[in-house]
Amino acid sequence: MIANPRKLFTENKEIGLAIILAALSFIILIMPLSIKRPMATYTYLATLSPFQGVSEKLKRLTETHQTNKWLRQQLLERELEIAFAREALEQNARLRDSLGFRELREYEVIPAELEAIDPKRRDNALLVSVREDYQLSPDRAVVGLNGLVGKTTNVLKNTVTVELLTSPNCRVAARDQNTRAMGIIKWERGTDLLMDNVPIRDVVEVGDTIISSGLGGLFPEGLPIGVVSEVDIPERGFFKNIKVKPFVDFNRIDEVFILGETED
Amino acid sequence: MLGRIAVFAALVILAIIFQTFFASLIAIDNVMPDIYVILVIYLTLTQGLGYGTVFGFISGIIEGSADPNLLGLSAILKVLLAMIVYFMSNRVRLESNFARVMIVLISVAVHNLIYFLVAYGFDFELTIYTSIRYALLDAVYSAAITVILLYLSERKLTLKFEA
Numbered sequence: 001m002i003a004n005p006r007k008l009f010t011e012n013k014e015i016g017l018a019i020i021l022a023a024l025s026f027i028i029l030i031m032p033l034s035i036k037r038p039m040a041t042y043t044y045l046a047t048l049s050p051f052q053g054v055s056e057k058l059k060r061l062t063e064t065h066q067t068n069k070w071l072r073q074q075l076l077e078r079e080l081e082i083a084f085a086r087e088a089l090e091q092n093a094r095l096r097d098s099l100g101f102r103e104l105r106e107y108e109v110i111p112a113e114l115e116a117i118d119p120k121r122r123d124n125a126l127l128v129s130v131r132e133d134y135q136l137s138p139d140r141a142v143v144g145l146n147g148l149v150g151k152t153t154n155v156l157k158n159t160v161t162v163e164l165l166t167s168p169n170c171r172v173a174a175r176d177q178n179t180r181a182m183g184i185i186k187w188e189r190g191t192d193l194l195m196d197n198v199p200i201r202d203v204v205e206v207g208d209t210i211i212s213s214g215l216g217g218l219f220p221e222g223l224p225i226g227v228v229s230e231v232d233i234p235e236r237g238f239f240k241n242i243k244v245k246p247f248v249d250f251n252r253i254d255e256v257f258i259l260g261e262t263e264d
Numbered sequence: 265m266l267g268r269i270a271v272f273a274a275l276v277i278l279a280i281i282f283q284t285f286f287a288s289l290i291a292i293d294n295v296m297p298d299i300y301v302i303l304v305i306y307l308t309l310t311q312g313l314g315y316g317t318v319f320g321f322i323s324g325i326i327e328g329s330a331d332p333n334l335l336g337l338s339a340i341l342k343v344l345l346a347m348i349v350y351f352m353s354n355r356v357r358l359e360s361n362f363a364r365v366m367i368v369l370i371s372v373a374v375h376n377l378i379y380f381l382v383a384y385g386f387d388f389e390l391t392i393y394t395s396i397r398y399a400l401l402d403a404v405y406s407a408a409i410t411v412i413l414l415y416l417s418e419r420k421l422t423l424k425f426e427a
Binding site: 013014015017018021022024025026027028029030031033036037039040041043044047048051052054055058 | 312340
């Protein structure tokens with residue numbers, strides 16, 4: 001059958017067509033890339049691209065559906081956690097009441113958006129804006145998603161000046177969450193904060209979380225401030241030198257929340 | 265003639281739609297059938313070499329357009345696949361189901377092996393790995409579907425090209 005190619009080619013048109021198409025494919029295969037590239041691009045755009053575009057969109061839609069499902073599940077779990085936490089809070093309030101402890105204060109969380117960096121005090125103050133219907137006053141704690149940011153100082157209509165923890169005027173009564181050792185958080189130099197007034201005998205270790213103690217009266221108890229990065233015991237003196245790396249990155253603040261006191 | 269071209273064009277579009285949307289849905293552990301290869305063999309065995317080679321060439325060019333470096337490779341392999349199937353089917357009695365399965369399986373496996381060999385720049389190690397992991401299993405899957413299609417075509421559930 002293949003012994004006489006001319007006979008094969010003339011007598012059987014289908015085989016002839018197959019040989020021509022194979023030769024044409026081979027020519028396309030060995031063509032230089034500069035010719036093949038536009039050919040491939042036009043063919044792809046006219047044939048595969050529309051279908052693959054739809055396929056990609058469908059795939060993304062399916063992924064979004066899966067993510068949505070997962071997020072709904074997460075939301076449900078968080079809602080359950082919140083319900084349990086509320087129950088624990090109420091139990092805590094009842095126990096505190098039965099022990100004769102003073103009532104814990106409740107705070108209204110007021111969202112605020114970064115408006116500008118205070119031009120006069122670039123490293124330690126921000127200007128944030130809030131909705132006009134909120135009643136604001138100076139000396140309110142300001143928190144971010146990661147922890148304590150600072151306190152409010154000037155209030156002008158809906159623009160509030162926030163003094164950051166990196167300001168020398170902002171000091172926070174704080175404590176070690178693990179050992180309960182107490183001190184004062186203040187800024188000294190550099191990016192870290194200093195936890196001052198911690199007696200040498202008190203135990204504070206690197207890695208411990210520092211929170212506000214609520215004893216200063218301005219900041220509520222339990223707001224996360226940072227993590228202990230260095231503990232130095234001086235040869236002379238009564239207090240430890242403790243460096244605290246703040247949870248908040250003061251150069252990347254977008255939204256903050258002002259803790260206003262509720263009327264009741 | 266126009267009717268035949270229309271049916272042929274519809275078949276090409278359906279093949280693209282199947283390969284794009286549904287092949288991954290019926291994939292088993294990332295092993296999926298190659299509808300273009302299936303149709304090349306099916307058309308060659310049921311409609312003749314002409315249909316098989318033309319479909320192989322067109323689908324090969326379309327498939328290869330995704331990678332300009334390999335444009336033409338898929339087309340030449342599919343045309344050769346149609347020719348191999350045609351010559352083998354002439355020499356082997358296709359009434360035997362076993363012979364039919366073997367022809368389809370060997371043809372698809374050789375097609376896939378050569379494709380990966382050229383695509384990987386004749387890197388034998390990578391070709392063998394990919395062949396064991398995907399190409400041979402793809403061939404088995406595609407061959408199984410082709411045999412089912414051929415069986416159905418015998419039961420008059422075939423495509424009509426005489427539109």
